Amino acid sequence: MHSSNAARAAQTVHPVPGFGSDEMERVADQTLKRYTFDGSSVRKLGRGVSIVWFRNDLRILDNEVLFKAWVSSEAVLPVYCVDPRIFGTTHYFGFPKTGALRAQFVIECLTDLKRSLMKRGLNLLIQPGKPEQILPSLAKAFGVHTIYAQKETCSEELNVERRVSENLKKVMLTSPAKLELIWGSTMYHIDDLPFSCTSLPDIYTQFRKSVESKSVIRSCVKVSKGMAFAGGESTALSRVHEYFWKKDLLRTYKVTRNGMLGPDYSTKFSPWLASGSLSPCFVYEEVKRYEKQREENDSTYWVLFELIWRDYFRFLSIKQGNSLFHTGGPRKVQTNWSQNQTLFDAWRDGQTGYPLVDANMKELLATGFMSNRGRQIVCSFLVRDMGIDWRMGAEWFETCLLDYDPCSNYGNWTYGAGVGNDPREDRYFSIPKQAQNYDPDGEFVAYWLPQLRALPKEKRHFPGMLYVKPIVALKFGNTKSTNNWTMGSGSRRTSTEENSKWKRHDRNRMQ
Numbered sequence: 001m002h003s004s005n006a007a008r009a010a011q012t013v014h015p016v017p018g019f020g021s022d023e024m025e026r027v028a029d030q031t032l033k034r035y036t037f038d039g040s041s042v043r044k045l046g047r048g049v050s051i052v053w054f055r056n057d058l059r060i061l062d063n064e065v066l067f068k069a070w071v072s073s074e075a076v077l078p079v080y081c082v083d084p085r086i087f088g089t090t091h092y093f094g095f096p097k098t099g100a101l102r103a104q105f106v107i108e109c110l111t112d113l114k115r116s117l118m119k120r121g122l123n124l125l126i127q128p129g130k131p132e133q134i135l136p137s138l139a140k141a142f143g144v145h146t147i148y149a150q151k152e153t154c155s156e157e158l159n160v161e162r163r164v165s166e167n168l169k170k171v172m173l174t175s176p177a178k179l180e181l182i183w184g185s186t187m188y189h190i191d192d193l194p195f196s197c198t199s200l201p202d203i204y205t206q207f208r209k210s211v212e213s214k215s216v217i218r219s220c221v222k223v224s225k226g227m228a229f230a231g232g233e234s235t236a237l238s239r240v241h242e243y244f245w246k247k248d249l250l251r252t253y254k255v256t257r258n259g260m261l262g263p264d265y266s267t268k269f270s271p272w273l274a275s276g277s278l279s280p281c282f283v284y285e286e287v288k289r290y291e292k293q294r295e296e297n298d299s300t301y302w303v304l305f306e307l308i309w310r311d312y313f314r315f316l317s318i319k320q321g322n323s324l325f326h327t328g329g330p331r332k333v334q335t336n337w338s339q340n341q342t343l344f345d346a347w348r349d350g351q352t353g354y355p356l357v358d359a360n361m362k363e364l365l366a367t368g369f370m371s372n373r374g375r376q377i378v379c380s381f382l383v384r385d386m387g388i389d390w391r392m393g394a395e396w397f398e399t400c401l402l403d404y405d406p407c408s409n410y411g412n413w414t415y416g417a418g419v420g421n422d423p424r425e426d427r428y429f430s431i432p433k434q435a436q437n438y439d440p441d442g443e444f445v446a447y448w449l450p451q452l453r454a455l456p457k458e459k460r461h462f463p464g465m466l467y468v469k470p471i472v473a474l475k476f477g478n479t480k481s482t483n484n485w486t487m488g489s490g491s492r493r494t495s496t497e498e499n500s501k502w503k504r505h506d507r508n509r510m511q
């Protein structure tokens, strides 16, 4: 981002959570106190040294990896590897694999984690390099018996896990350290699913109903005072406190969640969930506590409903393997996507001529975040109105999103592109309808495109000559293309799209 843009963005973004550092620390300490016990009920049988390899689980609260390491050894070495591959490029289109904003967010997570660990007499070794090189040599140097880490599911991460194991055997010939991978990251534990991941239902609703009726969400793992961890996830815990308790927004989540502007229409938990600074089981327990103490309604349930989507995409990544990243998706749908660079650049830079799309893309660039509504709109616009290869959009999201997670990102993109596992998904988001329903006064677009603020509200979404010319015509709209781009050049058509009328596409409401 240019520095002038950055300065402008800094003035227009809301801090989430909106707490000062004192309040944040108080909330984090109080929350962790509730999740702390004296350790007397856990027998610490372990001997020797173990490594905790932190990956996407940058927290203390409800961290089973940390807990297992603690009970199974006398000394614990926490390590985070700054893998140079995450600063490489995305697979097909060569975007930066990690955009600057997510890199900054992860640095903040690490700083906080290190600070909390140090408060309690542990340290976090943050080492640049590949895990398969760093971990075996540390394991050898310290005579480590086990490396504990959270299990991942996508091939890049699985390859790293495999290489770590292989190198442990090479480097420690006589008694190699074990790599013990522990499930985490979802609300429903993989071992508690009523089916194996290979027979995961292809329809979300079937998955949800089945886990809701047959599985139980495990209690959070309690941290121990003896182990003396606390507070690394201060901002995450503060945000939960702020959203649920202080601002009392959980009560109305279901009616506000489709908003796009400001910090409070939705929880904004996703960056912390993705980096693992926040446990979804902790969020579940907080929802239950809120329901007991304040109110139980559709909104309180709906946060869990959304978290079950998150779980679903994680489990799907196991079932689908690399087909999740392939152009035809898990259903191997044959489509002639365009990779027209001019169209793609206009989308990426927020220069399409459609303020609703452009404002969302500017928000993504400036903040690393975009609302769920916005993501669905820009995804539909890219794949349906522009006919561009959905993987270009997905890889750009991979670069930019603070909450980037391969399963949720590629899972949602395959759905949006109509190549996901649910054959009923074929969704077109009409820009005029979305604008009318979700930004009727043009407040969102005027926020990110200040030049539109001077216009009357009803003109902000279709400012005509006063704004960038629309780069393509809408498939089901009445806006004329101004650069002679026609449906044939780079657009894709499927018979279902041609036949479908605009319908309400809120996936969640449809089910």
Ligand SMILES: Cc1cc2nc3c(=O)[nH]c(=O)nc-3n(C[C@H](O)[C@H](O)[C@H](O)COP(=O)(O)OP(=O)(O)OC[C@H]3O[C@@H](n4cnc5c(N)ncnc54)[C@H](O)[C@@H]3O)c2cc1C
Pocket: 257, 266, 267, 268, 269, 270, 271, 273, 274, 303, 306, 307, 309, 310, 311, 313, 370, 371, 372, 373, 375, 376, 379, 397, 401, 403, 404, 405, 406, 408, 409, 410, 412, 413, 416
């Ligand atoms: C094209 C596209 C790409 C996406 N990429 C990602 C991604 O890389 N990482 C990511 O975490 N989410 C992704 N999402 C899902 C969703 O947009 C974000 O999780 C949500 O906007 C985050 O804001 P929030 O925390 O305020 O959500 P809330 O509305 O407050 O929801 C609470 C939590 O539920 C989960 N959740 C909500 N919606 C979804 C969903 N559709 N799929 C999976 N989990 C969901 C998230 O963990 C979220 O934090 C994507 C959605 C689309 C349409």
Ligand SMILES: Nc1ncnc2c1ncn2[C@@H]1O[C@H](COP(=O)(O)OP(=O)(O)OP(=O)(O)O)[C@@H](O)[C@H]1O
Pocket: 090, 091, 092, 154, 155, 156, 157, 322, 325, 326, 398, 406
């Ligand atoms: N965590 C991840 N984040 C992003 N992409 C991932 C992740 N894990 C795996 N992938 C992607 O999955 C794909 C790997 O699948 P596969 O091994 O079939 O690829 P490939 O043979 O290189 O792909 P293709 O045959 O399509 O060129 C790659 O696109 C890889 O980048």
